[in-house]
Amino acid sequence: MRPRANPLAALGAAAIAVCRATGRITLFAIEGISHLARPPFYGRLLLRALLDIGYYSLPVVALTAVFTGMVLALQSAIGLSRFNAESAIANLVVLSLTRELGPVLAGLMVAGRVGAAMAAELGTMRVTDQIDALSTLSTNPMKYLVTPRLAAAVIALPLLVVIADILGVLGGFVIASVKLGFNPHVYLANTLNFVQAGDVVSGLVKAAVFGFLVALMGCYQGYNSKGGAEGVGAATTNAVVSASVLILAFDYVLTELFFAR
Amino acid sequence: MSAEAKIRIRGLCKAFGNKVVLDGIDLDVAPGTSMVVIGGSGTGKSVLLKCVLGLLEPDAGSIEIDGRDVLALDRREAEAVRARIGMLFQNGALFDSLPVWENVAFGLLARKHVSRREARARAEEVLAQVGLGAEVASLWPAELSGGMQKRVGLARAIAAQPDILFFDEPTTGLDPIMGAVIDGLIVDCVKRLGSTAVAITHDMASARRIGDRAAMLFQGHLVWEGPAAGLLESGNAVVDQFTHGRREGPIQMELRR
Structure with a gap:
């Protein structure tokens, strides 16, 4: 006969498991970062990772930003018209995009595209002994596989977000001027007058943090995957889910840090 | 023999949870000789190699290479000792993202001994030693057959001219003729x-083709050691059952229905 489950014990076990995982991920991150300062440096791998994370993510991030800007303009027109405040559409669009939606949506898109790919690639390397092979060839696998990806993601995400901010504002501009009948010059002037450097910079800092989280979870899950194809599949799912949840959680923390008074 | 052993293992223990895989392994390998460790699937043969390579940390015991206990060395010194070991993995473990020549020359490039041009020339030279033409150098691992992947893996293992070579199931997954070819290449490379x-x-x-000596791993212990040529007439019940593939004997396979 199976013993009856003790909910308190289950809660305790879950809490311990979360603490253990947090500790492991933190140590993994520290080791990955520590190799940034120690030679050898793999510039070629950094460039390749920059291309993978930045350049090849551009279409999906750009499309997301454009449509988000368009939807924001439409929705805010409907909402603000109830208060006769349509003139604030430009302000709302640019503020929402630069502070929140640009970095968050770019982070989520990159988590789905790049985080999953990192976990699958490193997971396959793990289960086919390629990571062990690196160790036998005088190469530290963390330095070779993880550090360039972490650095590239921290560099690439803010660049993607700059482009997403611009395209998102353009999407809103098109809807406002073509569909809602706004004067294009006034809309652009409102946008440029209202947005402040702090709005953009806070979004870029968020983007760098989200990039780090995406690469960290992709690398961590892939690097520690086991059990063949099923394990690689699980690592890929875990990488996307954990990175997405962490992006939203850190978004709140960073917003508190930057804007709470 | 132990005083002059190239590799000397004493009391090596390794367990995963409650499962004891290695339970006090003692093994000496003399310089310039080939030792073959046999044993059934899941008996810890790969774990033994991974402990020597530093890929797994043993629970107890010592591993000496040229008289230096690699487990007692600091990380950098242990890496320097292990840099002299070449390894052929069971499935080749070639890097998918690199062409064949970069796979072969990876260790040379990692140690910054050579330029990329010199590394490619050296890779083509080593590929020739394992019977592969220069045209293979530009191919990707996914374009190679199983036998070719093993050859490239062997070329990668010997490219830096290591003192010690490890082979993990070198003929697994190959047909008997290709298996014999790989064994022949291994013997040639080790001798050269x-x-x-x-x-x-x-x-x-x-x-029997690769080894000068052989040892049998069973239930975490080395239960027999002797000349590889005498494997079929060892006089040990465990070895006899294993080498002749008999169902009855001291080795009981765990079967679930």
Whole structure:
């Protein structure tokens, strides 16, 4: 006969498991970062990772930003018209995009595209002994596989977000001027007058943090995957889910840090 | 023999949770000889190699290479000792993202001994030693057959001319003729380099072709050691059952219905 489950014990076990995982991920991150300062440096791998994370993510991030800007303009027109405040559409669009939606949506898109790919690639390397092979060839696998990806993601995400901010504002501009009948010059002037450097910079800092989280979870899950194809599949799912949840959680923390008074 | 052993293992223990895989392994491998460790699937042969390579940390025991206990060395010194070991993995473990020549020359490039042009020339030279033409150098691992992948893996293992070579199931997944070809290449490479070799396998033909000496791993212990040529007439009940593939004997396979 199976013993009856003790909910308190289950809660305790879950809490311990979360603490253990947090500790492991933190140590993994520290080791990955520590190799940034120690030679050898793999510039070629950094460039390749920059291309993978930045350049090849551009279409999906750009499309997301454009449509988000368009939807924001439409929705805010409907909402603000109830208060006769349509003139604030430009302000709302640019503020929402630069502070929140640009970095968050770019982070989520990159988590789905790049985080999953990192976990699958490193997971396959793990289960086919390629990571062990690196160790036998005088190469530290963390330095070779993880550090360039972490650095590239921290560099690439803010660049993607700059482009997403611009395209998102353009999407809103098109809807406002073509569909809602706004004067294009006034809309652009409102946008440029209202947005402040702090709005953009806070979004870029968020983007760098989200990039780090995406690469960290992709690398961590892939690097520690086991059990063949099923394990690689699980690592890929875990990488996307954990990175997405962490992006939203850190978004709140960073917003508190930057804007709470 | 132990005083001059190239590799000397004493009391090596390794467990995963409650499962004890290695339980006090003692093994000496003399310089310039080939030792073959045989045993059934899941008996810890790969774990033994991974402990020597530093890929797994043993629970107890010592591993000496040229008289230096690698477990007692600091990380950098242990890496320097292990840099002299070449390894052929069971499935080749070639890097998918690199062409064949970069796979072969990876260790040379990692140690910054050579330029990329020199590394490519050296890779083509080593590929020729394992019977592969220069045209293979530009291919990707996914474009190679299983036998070619093993050859490239062997070329990668010997490219830096290591003192010690490890072979993990070198003939697994190959047809008997290709298996014999790979074994022949392994023997040639070991002799040419004058290396000390340790191979693990459950292919008896391969064990007798590669090994000077052989040892049998069973239930975490080395239960027999002797000349590889005498594997079929060892007089040990465990070894006899294993080498002749008998169902009845001291080795009981765990079967679930």
